Structures are given as C-alpha cells and as structure tokens.
Amino acid sequence: MSEVEAVYRIWLREIIRYWRDKSRIVSSFVQPVLFLLVLGGGFSFVRLGSLNYQTFLFPGIVAMSLVGISISSGISVIWDREFGILKEILVAPVSRTSIFVGKALGGCVTALIQGVIVLSLAFLLGVPLTVGSFILSVGSMVIISLGLVSIGLIIASLIETIESFGVIMNFLIFPLIFLSGAFYPLQEAPEWLKIVSYFNPLTYGVELLRSVIINVSSIPLSLSFTIASLFSLVSILVGGLAFNRQK
Amino acid sequence: MHVIEVFNLTKEFNGLKAVNNVSLSIEEGEVFGLLGPNGAGKTTFISMLCTLLRPTSGTARVNGFDIVKQQGEVRKSIGIVFQEPSLDNRLTGRENLEMHAGLYGVPKAERKKRIEEVLELVALSDRADELVKTYSGGMKRRLEIARGLIHYPKVLFLDEPTLGLDPQTREHIWEYIKKLAEREHITILLTTHYMEEADALCNRVAIMDYGEIKVLDTPEALKNSLEGDVISLEVDKSEGVAEKIKGLEEVKKVHVINSTIFITVKNAESFAPKILEFVKGNGGVVKAISIRKPSLGDVFLHYTGREIREEKAERPEMERFRRRV
Numbered sequence: 001m002s003e004v005e006a007v008y009r010i011w012l013r014e015i016i017r018y019w020r021d022k023s024r025i026v027s028s029f030v031q032p033v034l035f036l037l038v039l040g041g042g043f044s045f046v047r048l049g050s051l052n053y054q055t056f057l058f059p060g061i062v063a064m065s066l067v068g069i070s071i072s073s074g075i076s077v078i079w080d081r082e083f084g085i086l087k088e089i090l091v092a093p094v095s096r097t098s099i100f101v102g103k104a105l106g107g108c109v110t111a112l113i114q115g116v117i118v119l120s121l122a123f124l125l126g127v128p129l130t131v132g133s134f135i136l137s138v139g140s141m142v143i144i145s146l147g148l149v150s151i152g153l154i155i156a157s158l159i160e161t162i163e164s165f166g167v168i169m170n171f172l173i174f175p176l177i178f179l180s181g182a183f184y185p186l187q188e189a190p191e192w193l194k195i196v197s198y199f200n201p202l203t204y205g206v207e208l209l210r211s212v213i214i215n216v217s218s219i220p221l222s223l224s225f226t227i228a229s230l231f232s233l234v235s236i237l238v239g240g241l242a243f244n245r246q247k
Numbered sequence: 248m249h250v251i252e253v254f255n256l257t258k259e260f261n262g263l264k265a266v267n268n269v270s271l272s273i274e275e276g277e278v279f280g281l282l283g284p285n286g287a288g289k290t291t292f293i294s295m296l297c298t299l300l301r302p303t304s305g306t307a308r309v310n311g312f313d314i315v316k317q318q319g320e321v322r323k324s325i326g327i328v329f330q331e332p333s334l335d336n337r338l339t340g341r342e343n344l345e346m347h348a349g350l351y352g353v354p355k356a357e358r359k360k361r362i363e364e365v366l367e368l369v370a371l372s373d374r375a376d377e378l379v380k381t382y383s384g385g386m387k388r389r390l391e392i393a394r395g396l397i398h399y400p401k402v403l404f405l406d407e408p409t410l411g412l413d414p415q416t417r418e419h420i421w422e423y424i425k426k427l428a429e430r431e432h433i434t435i436l437l438t439t440h441y442m443e444e445a446d447a448l449c450n451r452v453a454i455m456d457y458g459e460i461k462v463l464d465t466p467e468a469l470k471n472s473l474e475g476d477v478i479s480l481e482v483d484k485s486e487g488v489a490e491k492i493k494g495l496e497e498v499k500k501v502h503v504i505n506s507t508i509f510i511t512v513k514n515a516e517s518f519a520p521k522i523l524e525f526v527k528g529n530g531g532v533v534k535a536i537s538i539r540k541p542s543l544g545d546v547f548l549h550y551t552g553r554e555i556r557e558e559k560a561e562r563p564e565m566e567r568f569r570r571r572v
Contacts, residue, residue: 002352009349017337084333088394091297092350093322 006094010102011109014076018110025114032065032118036125039183048185051216055127059209060182062137063144065118066111067177067202070145071169073107074152078162100153100243104236107149108142115141119213127214136212140228144205147232150239157242180206186218201231250275250401250434251296255305258291258458265291267458268305273436273451275401278428280449281438282543284555288458289438290330293404296436297327310401323351326395330406330438332387336380340371340390343379344397351398365393368430369423385416389423396431403427405437409444421447440555442543454547461550466543473541473549475499476515478522480508483532491529492522502548509548511541 018024040054040061048056080086089099119137122129129137155168179193180202186194197203208224211217217224251273258266266288273279281289294300296307298318307314310324334343344362353361366372369389379387388408395403408424409417425448428435439445445452446466453463462469482488489503492510497518500511512518515538526533547555 005349005352009346013335013338013342013346016342017335020337083336084329084331085335087299087329088327088333088347089350091299091322091327092347093319093352094350 003094003098006092006098007102007105010089010099011106014073014103014106015109017076018106018113028065028069028114029117031068032061033121035064036061036118036121040125051214054125055214056185056210056216057183058122058125058127059213060180060206062115062118062141062213063180063202063206063209064177064182066115066141066145066205067148067173069114070107070111070148071152071155071173073103073110073149074154074156075162075165075169076107077103077153077156078159078165081160082162096244097240100240103153103243104146104149104239107152108145111145111149112138112141115145122213129213133212137209140205140208140212140225143225143228143232144202144208147201147205147228147235150232150235153239154235154242157239157246176200176202179203181218182206201227204228204231248275249273251279251307251309251436253296253305253307256292256295256302256307257304258288258295258300259303264458266295266302269458269460270305271453271460271463273434275434276432277450278424278435278437278448280445280452281436281455282440282442282445282452282547282555283438283455284440287440287455289455290406291458292455293327293406293436293438296321297325297404298322323398324401326398326400326403328388328391328395328403328405328408330410332391334379334387334390334394337378339376339378340366340382341375343390344375344394347394348397353398361397361399365396368396368427369393383416384412385419388412388416388420392420392423392427396427396433399431400433402434402436405435407438407440409439409441417441417444424448442547442555446543452543454543454550456547456551462546469543469546470541473499473511473545475511475513475541477539477541477545478510478512478515478519479537479539480510480522480526480533481506481535482508482526483534488526488529488531492525495522495525497521500549502552504554509545511545511549 036057040057043053046053077086080089116138155165159165159168179197179200181197186197189197204219204224204227207217207219208228211221211224249272253269253271256266256269257264269292281292283289291300295302296309296314298314298321301315309321312320312324314321341362344365348358348362363372366375369392371386371389371393374386379390382390409420412420421444424435427433437448449466451463451465452469454461483506489501489508492498492508493501497512498510502509510522519536519538523533523536544555
C-alpha cells in the first residue's frame with residue numbers, strides 16, 4: 001500500500017511542478033502549432049488522394065507534441081539530483097521501482113495534457129473527431145508517451161549534467177520526428193527513407209495515431225499497435241532497470 | 248539501550264580510508280556529536296548509517312536493524328537532514344512535508360495533525376503555504392528538520408545542521424534542536440566542525456580526524472582531560488622559544504600555529520608573569536597574551552595536533568570524496 005502511495009506522491013509532485021510552470025506549458029505548445037499552421041498551410045496545395053495535407057499532417061503533429069515533452073521529462077531527475085531532492089527521495093523506505101513509476105506516470109500525464117490540447121485543434125482544422133476516436137487517440141498517446149518518457153529517464157540515469165542531457169535530447173528528437181513519417185506518407189517515400197523509418201520506433205506511434213484519428217495509414221493498425229506497445233514495454237523495463245542501478 | 252551500535256565500520260575510496268575501523272555505541276535519547284574538520288569522514292560515516300553507502304567492511308545496527316541486511320527497516324527508523332539542501336523550491340513548505348509523509352507511509356489520519364505539529368515545532372506554521380524558494384536559509388534548514396521528524400523516527404541524523412548560516416540563525420537552530428530533543432524523545436546524531444555547536448548541544452562528543460575516532464566523552468570530561476588552562480602567546484621572533492618553553496616544569500603541552508604558541512598549564516594566572524619574563528629572556532617579543540579555560544577546540548588541538556579550521560587545503564582529496572558521496 002505504501003508503495004502505491006509513494007508512486008502517487010512522486011507523480012503528484014511532477015504534476016504540481018508542471019502546473020506552476022505556465023511558461024513551459026505555453027512554449028511547448030507553440031512549436032507543434034507552428035508546424036501545423038505553417039507547414040500544413042504552406043503545403044495546402046498538396047493533396048493525398050481525397051485528403052488535404054494539413055489533415056494528413058495533423059496526427060503526426062499530435063505525436064510530435066508528445067516527443068519533446070516526454071523525453072525532456074527525464075530532465076527532472078537530473079534537476080532533482082542537482083538540488084539534492086533525489087537523495088531525500090532515494091533514502092525513503094520505498095523501492096526505486098515505485099519512484100521510477102511515479103516519475104514515468106508524471107511525465108506521461110504532462111505529455112497527455114499537451115497532446116490533448118493539440119488534439120483539440122482538430123475542431124479548428126475540420127478534422128472530424130468522435131468520442132470513440134478521441135478515446136482511442138488518448139489511449140495511443142499513453143502508449144507512445146510512456147515509451148518516450150522511459151527513454152528520457154534512461155538517459156537521465158546514465159548521464160550527470162543538464163547540459164549533456166540537452167545535447168543528447170536534441171540529437172535524438174529531430175531524427176526521431178523527421179524519420180517517423182510524421183510529415184510525409186511513408187508509402188510514397190524513397191526506398192532508403194522507408195527502410196530507415198521502419199527502424200524508427202516512433203514511426204509506429206505516428207501511424208497508430210493516424211489510423212485512429214483519420215483512419216488512414218501506411219502500416220496496418222494491428223501492426224503499429226503491437227510494435228508501439230512492445231517498444232514502450234521494453235523501454236519501461238530497461239528504464240526501470242537503469243533507474244534501479246543508478247547511484 | 249543502545250539505539251546505534253557501530254562495529255569496525257570502514258569505508259575505502261580507491262584505497263583511501265575515509266572511515267577507518269570505527270566502533271562506538273549511542274544511547275537512546277542521547278544527542279551525540281561527531282566533531283571534526285571537513286574531510287574527516289563524518290558525512291561518509293553518516294551516509295553508511297543511513298544506508299546510502301555500503302561499508303567496505305564492518306557494519307552497524309540502527310534501532311536494532313543491520314544497515315547492510317535490513318536497509319528498509321533502518322530507513323523507516325531514521326530521519327535525515329543532509330548537509331546540502333534537499334527541498335523542492337517550487338513546492339510550498341507544506342507540500343514538501345506532505346510528500347515526505349506519503350513516502351514514509353505516515354497514516355493518512357495522522358498526517359495533517361503531525362505536519363501541523365512539526366511545523367509548529369520549528370515555528371513555520373504561518374509560512375507553510377508559501378513556496379520554499381521564498382524562504383531564507385535558516386527557514387529552509389528548519390523545514391528540513393521538521394521534515395526529518397514527520398514519520399516519528401527513532402534516530403535523527405543532522406549532517407552539519409548549521410553550515411553556511413549566520414551566527415544568529417545558528418543559535419536559533421540550536422534552540423530548535425534542543426527543544427525537539429526534549430519533546431520528541433529522539434536520539435540525535437549530528438556532525439559539525441563548529442566546536443561551540445558540539446559544546447552547546449551534545450551530551451557526548453566524538454572527535455574524528457582522518458576517518459578515525461580520536462577520543463569520545465562528554466564535552467565537560469573532554470575539556471577537563473586537558474587538566475589545565477590554555478595560554479596563547481603571539482610572539483615575534485619565536486624561533487626556538489617554543490622548544491625552550493616545552494622544557495619548563497609547569498608546562499603540560501605546547502603547540503605552535505603560525506606565530507601563536509598555545510601552552511597548556513595547570514594554573515595559568517600564576518604562570519603568566521613567569522612566561523612573559525621567560526620569552527623576553529630568550530629574545531622573543533610578546534605581542535599579545537590571552538588566558539582561557541580550554542574549549543573543545545583545544546581538545547581537538549590536543550588530540551590531533553592541529554586546529555580544527557586549518558585543515559581545508561590540507562586534504563583536498565578527501566574533500567573531493569565527500570562531495571562525490
């Protein structure tokens with residue numbers, strides 16, 4: 001019981017901190033919206049069958065909004081270490097796994113808040129959302145963000161400074177997003193790009209969201225769902241291990 | 248009953264013994280002080296008792312639990328105030344305490360009342376709902392002390408509780424520590440390199456240097472063990488004078504630090520005129536003289552041969568280890 005309480009407390013702290021940091025909420029919201037309006041608007045002459053480009057792009061932008069905030073939530077561990085709070089948490093009579101789960105769920109929920117805000121832009125763009133597709137989208141976002149948050153926590157467990165976390169994060173985020181089929185239809189891409197994209201776990205997250213939001217995809221729903229879930233599961237397990245091992 | 252028992256505890260870092268074969272026991276209800284310079288191994292010692300560091304050899308029991316084999320039980324029995332701050336500045340004082348209470352499994356029914364209680368103990372009730380980043384250094388320390396108490400620990404560890412605080416705030420913190428020692432029926436183990444602090448707070452003091460306990464007793468007994476008063480002489484052209492002073496019959500011990508000669512004698516008042524004559528007769532010029540009852544600083548000097556505050560540059564490598572820990 002006390003382990004559940006510990007998870008809740010660690011989670012709650014992440015949420016309070018997120019909620020108090022309004023500038024972070026706004027600034028992390030700006031980038032996806034810019035992409036959606038500028039890229040989507042600029043290429044509005046492009047049509048993919050019956051779809052306009054902006055509608056096609058929309059699920060990719062939802063996925064993109066999850067990536068940055070999810071991975072960067074790992075940074076909280078480094079701050080905690082820097083400010084001594086991690087020591088106070090680690091010396092408590094709770095397992096490190098609980099601490100990891102609390103951190104991961106905290107990052108996941110903040111990413112979800114972000115994701116849902118971006119998702120709600122669907123109404124502005126005229127992308128039809130039903131209650132069913134909304135729920136499925138949120139479910140997909142949970143799968144995607146849990147995996148990415150774990151990646152962030154793995155990095156945070158392995159490195160020591162905030163600066164190097166920033167470098168690694170930038171190094172990771174852009175290739176992840178650009179090679180995921182978020183901006184272009186995979187089946188039309190050149191062979192080499194297709195192959196690289198199929199090795200990118202985020203591709204399956206993007207295609208999963210595309211399937212549930214606009215019912216269009218280059219990868220069958222069952223496949224993207226399976227691979228995205230497996231990836232998250234593995235990341236969570238590895239993350240848990242890395243967190244338990246760190247000093 | 249002994250609430251802390253330490254058996255041959257040793258911690259090595261790359262072959263350097265930060266804590267070297269320490270054995271001691273602490274009675275329930277005691278305020279026990281570990282006095283020593285930075286890098287003496289105090290923090291390493293406490294970190295092992297808190298289960299944050301594994302000993303290289305030896306072990307200890309805290310509240311009857313082994314620090315290596317029963318870490319969870321040990322953690323439930325103790326509260327800690329670390330040397331470096333460990334509060335979340337972006338939460339309020341109360342939120343920091345609530346998180347701690349949750350992590351330590353304080354029953355929900357008691358939690359609110361207990362938090363009020365500890366806040367009141369450190370006089371922070373009226374500021375509890377403000378963000379910690381608006382607190383002063385002394386307030387943060389008090390909040391950390393309150394936090395360490397929430398889960399009714401048997402033992403409270405205070406690692407340099409007043410480090411970096413101004414003298415006035417320091418004495419305030421002392422008052423709170425004294426008050427909680429009385430009210431919470433708790434055993435306190437504190438480390439410090441301020442001898443006044445050890446003197447003001449502790450029932451017993453262990454002097455630690457280079458990872459070893461040099462001597463352990465009540466502050467009174469330690470000071471009495473010098474069997475005399477301390478005369479300090481600031482002398483110009485002191486070459487050779489100190490050696491000659493050592494030869495005098497009444498003198499028990501002589502230490503020289505820079506141009507000051509510390510002399511331990513049984514009866515300083517009657518010895519003072521004599522020593523002035525003596526230094527003059529040997530070509531020295533006395534610039535200043537003072538006589539005082541021995542302090543813990545003198546005790547430290549007596550047992551280690553150096554002043555407690557001069558060590559900083561002396562063992563930088565130990566300082567580094569302490570930081571890493």
